[in-house]
Amino acid sequence: MIHAGGIDLANRMKRGAVPEHVVTLGQIPDLCGIQEIGGRIEIGAATRHWEIENDPMLRCRLPMVAGYIAGLGNIRIRMQGTIGGNIMAGEPGYEMLPLLAVLGADLVFADWSTGGQEITAAREWVLPRASSSKTLLLTSIRIPLRPITVAWNRELRPALGLVASLEWSGDRVLHGAAAVIGDHRGPMVREHHFTEALPAADAAPRAANIAEVWADKFPDIDVLVGPDRDYCRHVLSVMLRRVLHTMLKT
Amino acid sequence: MNIRTNTLTQVGQSIPDVDSRAKLTGSARYTSDIVIDEMLHAKVLRSPHPHALIRSVDVSRALAMPGVAAVVTGDDLTALDFTYGMFIRDQPVLAKDKVRYVGEPIAAVAASTEELAWRALAEIRVDYDVLAPVSSIAAALDERAPMLFGDELHASALPPPPPNSTWTQEPSPNILFDFNHGFGDVDGWFQRCHHVFEDRFTIGRQSHCALEPHVSLARFVADHAVEVWSNNQDPFLLRQDIARIFRLKLDDVRFHAGLVGGGFGSKSYCKIEPIAVLLARKARRAIRLALTMSESMMTVCDHGAEIWLRSGVSASGETLVREAVVNLDGGAYADASPSVAMRIGTRFNGPYRWRAVRSRVRVVRTTTIPAGSFRGFGAGHVTWACESQMDMIARRLGRDPYAIRADNFVRLGTAGAPGESVLDSDLMEGLQTVGERVGYKSKERVPKRGIGFAVAVKGGGGSHRADARVRVWASGAVSLAAGVTEIGQSTRTVLTQIAAEVLNIDPDRVAVEDIDTDTTPFDSGTHASNGATVAGLAVREAAEKARVRILEFAGGILQCTSAELDFCNFQVRRGENRYLLADLVAQRGPGVDTMFAGEASVQTGSGSFFWMPVWTAVEVEVDAETGAFKILRLINATDAGRAINPQRCVSQIEGAAVQGLGQALFENLAYCEAQPLNATPLKYRLPRISDVPHQFETIILEQGHGPGAYGVKGLGESGNLTIPAAIANAIADAVGARVTDLPITPDRVLKALGVASKPNTNVTRTVEAN
């Protein structure tokens, strides 16, 4: 078992899990820290949420990522928890994967048994079964630096939330990606391609239509404790429209 | 009208809690901190099934583990009077033959460490015959429902029904209690009134979630004498329970209680204490049984409920006649349910005058967590339904919800119902206060924003006995003993202030003793907000007696009558002369007692000793697209009679209000097929600071009519009662959507918006003063 911040590991051990070995990532400097390399930002898997949200470079290059993480859980959790732990815990309600999915980020794994490297798109990532995940070590997260805006809506949390991105070419919107946040079974990312690259000024008045079409692409959402599917579907399109408005304004 | 007497020096002062420093520096000690030499740690095996027969329990592998000292199961109960419950004793100390909810204790292990005890639990093999669950009120009332119990009645100690009431114990196996109450010619008035409105309301189940989970320590000091430490607010009641269950003499059972880390009703009446005692007896060692918070959540919760109200009013909206039918989800065992049912059944008149009221409250058994007492003892249930309906009636009649309340209030000094004690509060003053603060009349209407009110009165302090002892040492110390448990309500502080007031001393000189049933004066339990009022009277009288003894003693030495003397700061004063009490005692020479004690006992009658009113005004803004809403303003007022310590009163009301806010917005123990979904702190959402509106005001009125010392009356249970209804009323005012189910979640608001007849059924805010 890997120990990053140890939050989920500790909770699982309290619920009876007895891992035979624990590998702690805290001391491995290669797994911590944030760098800009080439056209992307690379975040070490053992970097704590708090360090990410306060990283000066990240705040300058991807301010919305810092802002999103600053609203995750609470200060105690962000000071202890790591980005890698959040992803690898495989808890449906955790918020890092939806963000990374709409950013088009990649997860970089080291395979202990082979020593090789594996790269998986965050939006494709599904936690493998416990038996096979043993040998996978998430080493870093790569976020491409593209002309992108991100917005989210957490008004209805913990039941349901949404994070979305729009990619631009100049002042034109090319396409978008949206991911549902919440305690339900994913994966829940849907893209939207704007048929012709649309200037923001033209897209804004059509946000409601776009949101409706976009929201229809999502499957039904079943929240563990919370509202029914119809409600989720309805507010999903409302939230999408709202984040679209926010993104088109910026 | 506020009464203040200038001569008081301690009463009315906002001194910090007497334990404030200890709590802030970490030196405060709770029951969970107690360590007894050589103690063993206990853990409880709990049922994974909502309903099952236990075919066998095999503990041999657990017992064989090194470090495991004892295991107890239902088989260890045979020689005992092994069930408990406040009025109806249907709950076994450990499941015997059958389990009736997920989380029910089946066995308990005592081992040298907690970890070992946990691991030993995993080695216990239980063979079940799984039965169909009974997961809801509707399921329990279904004629084909599986039965939780057989037909025989359980042992009970029910008090006589209150006036105008009858009850039936266990009329059928899935119905624990059927309570009927009424006065006046209900049927006649229904025929005579102009309008009749019928509405249905439901309430989810709230979990207490006090931060300190239940903990008990027990050790036998002789074969037949046991000593128990428990963070329970009823040490004297528990002493009786343990003596009865284990067939011990009452004076061979000794309970200790110190600071308790919150309760809100979860730590009243018998809970885990018998398990600790049972293990201590079997292991012949001291036992510490500390639950996790998840386990505490599975020990007791509030009642889910459905409430039908049929109310008849005159053409002008005069409240005339009401009928209420309530089904309470009592969970698997009785706990305090019969008592809650009785309080609910007798309170449907609320703060208004009715000619006739009839109610029927049934407690239904389901295979879920036993429901027990929760801050307000059912008054929150009543208020949710009644204050919602009051608003609905006003809007249907096109009347101002504020004015219709004002018109119908029970007046100060009159009884709300035949046989009830008279109301000791001016309800109009409170409504005006919150109405003005929220700007009901003056504010411009803003789309999607609305203001809602709710008012409630809850009785308190009845059928209670509180004794107290105050000892004054000539050296300058006072020790105060009373059986009220300090659970965060600052009872120790308030009683200290009362004693200091009588004795004319600095409150710092008073030390409050921890509770020890062998030495502490009796108290029938920390309930019904009675500490400051009933125990306060006893403390005042005890302190007064000690003062009289001091003055008589001094009079003897100074050769004057005690009427010429006064006592202040441990000095006896006679005119301009001052004599240190210590010096006077020394003058008498050796052999003189240096301590002056006073004892007193107060017993209240069976009705409400005082009334706790609460008035709430809430302003909300509704997002009509999602049904989400923001509380912009929350104003809560109560009447302390006299605030012994205004700051501590505010604490109580603020804390209660936010507990009510949690109940209104999201708190709810959810079940799926009798399996709990969120009975654990990571999943059960509790209010945090970001949930609390910045414009949140608490107003403590001091109308001076309380029966306690200096006019005080209790208030600890009032602040939460009205919050949910006030919010629902504000939402209706804002967008016309009426939610009748608790919690008021966004999806429910949206649904209600869909069926709202008109998007905004505004009524004119007339604020007709009467």
Added chain:
Amino acid sequence: MTTRDRLTIRLTVNGEAHTVEISSNLMLVDLVRERLNLQGTRVACDQGACGACTVLVDGRPITACLSFAFTADGAAVLTIEGVAGSDNTLDTVQLAFHDSGVPQCGFCTPGMVLLAKAYYMQQPMPEGADVERWLDANICRCSGYQVFRRALHSTPPREDAP
């Protein structure tokens, strides 16, 4: 390491150096409460949800019920017992809490004190309501939280602790 390993860690707690042998699965809160006998740190939810167990590890508010003791190797730990001065004078946060009447049952209080303290240590120039974003981490079931606002906003912590 395996979860039954024993290891030796060195740390300072409230300024005092300790060398302790622990098992690798020992929780920080148990180290503090049971091994070092500092019982002011409380365990309530034991799942990270409430913050009653908050201690500061190198100035960071840490959920001691979810942190393994070995992670504090080499660290400076501050528990509630180390907050007041040696002569038991309250520190600025404690004093602000005392003056406003924060403690009710008091079970959340040590965690709240340390959380607020960590905030002021991290943010030398605190901004208005920002401390609330930190306090949002911890649960107080007794108060309505407004008392924390009164303590920390309207009366910013006094520097002149008597």
